[in-house]
Amino acid sequence: MVLGIQKLNFWTTILSKILSKIKSFIHILLNRMMQIPMHKTTEPAAALTLPEDRSPTGEAYRALRTNFLRAVQDKSMKAILITSANHYEGKTTTAINLALAMSDLPQFRTLLVDSDLRYPTIHNRLTLNQSPGLTEVLEGSIGLNSGIIHTEKENLKVITSGDLSSYPVELLETGKLRELIRELKSQFDLILVDSPPIIPYSDASVLSSQVDGVLLVVQSGTTPRDDIYQAHATLQDNQAKILGVVLNKQKHFVPERIYRRRL
Numbered sequence: 001m002v003l004g005i006q007k008l009n010f011w012t013t014i015l016s017k018i019l020s021k022i023k024s025f026i027h028i029l030l031n032r033m034m035q036i037p038m039h040k041t042t043e044p045a046a047a048l049t050l051p052e053d054r055s056p057t058g059e060a061y062r063a064l065r066t067n068f069l070r071a072v073q074d075k076s077m078k079a080i081l082i083t084s085a086n087h088y089e090g091k092t093t094t095a096i097n098l099a100l101a102m103s104d105l106p107q108f109r110t111l112l113v114d115s116d117l118r119y120p121t122i123h124n125r126l127t128l129n130q131s132p133g134l135t136e137v138l139e140g141s142i143g144l145n146s147g148i149i150h151t152e153k154e155n156l157k158v159i160t161s162g163d164l165s166s167y168p169v170e171l172l173e174t175g176k177l178r179e180l181i182r183e184l185k186s187q188f189d190l191i192l193v194d195s196p197p198i199i200p201y202s203d204a205s206v207l208s209s210q211v212d213g214v215l216l217v218v219q220s221g222t223t224p225r226d227d228i229y230q231a232h233a234t235l236q237d238n239q240a241k242i243l244g245v246v247l248n249k250q251k252h253f254v255p256e257r258i259y260r261r262r263l
Contacts, residue, residue: 090248103156120161133162208240
């Protein structure tokens with residue numbers, strides 16, 4: 001009798017965990033904000049423009065902008081973290097293109113911040129100087145305005161990573177970052193923060209508690225389901241407000257030649 005009760009308790013626990021995972025995954029799917037199609041290009045990434053206007057990718061980022069605006073109707077929600085579970089899932093590309101899309105709107109003074117103090121790439125993608133940047137601002141070696149880079153787009157400014165820090169998490173954990181974000185909110189309508197991925201490093205966890213919301217980027221057909229669970233759970237543990245999930249590099253899209261023909 002006792003053995004039967006133990007078995008029942010065991011399977012009840014297993015079933016409860018499975019149902020919890022299913023519920024979590026359904027929640028993630030319901031929060032999906034946009035699908036971004038696979039985009040192949042040989043053009044330099046430095047051009048401060050979205051992918052071609054008539055391409056499915058360009059339209060997808062504009063649709064993401066529309067969905068994003070619905071999610072941040074509260075005007076106090078200005079600082080948004082963009083992250084992913086692992087490396088190479090498209091978070092930086094999403095951050096750059098969303099910043100470009102938002103800066104096309106005249107009422108949105110947009111700031112793109114590279115808070116990846118381990119493997120920063122925004123300065124390379126936009127052909128900007130890496131330093132001085134966020135590291136120097138947080139360390140106090142330069143003032144905030146000296147770290148803000150003006151671009152050819154009137155409504156888009158950038159703070160690059162700065163020199164790589166030997167203690168990135170400790171630098172981000174200081175109260176200086178929270179003060180910095182508070183000051184930036186008085187100057188900009190939207191601050192998009194690109195961070196390291198969640199699973200390999202704790203940086204995104206630290207950052208998620210200092211911003212107003214988080215966009216989680218998932219690579220279609222590549223990001224393991226368990227990694228999505230883990231990233232989602234980590235953000236929830238840090239009481240982050242998850243605005244939605246961007247499904248990146250989606251292959252099941254209308255072929256571009258057909259898309260163009262229909263236009």
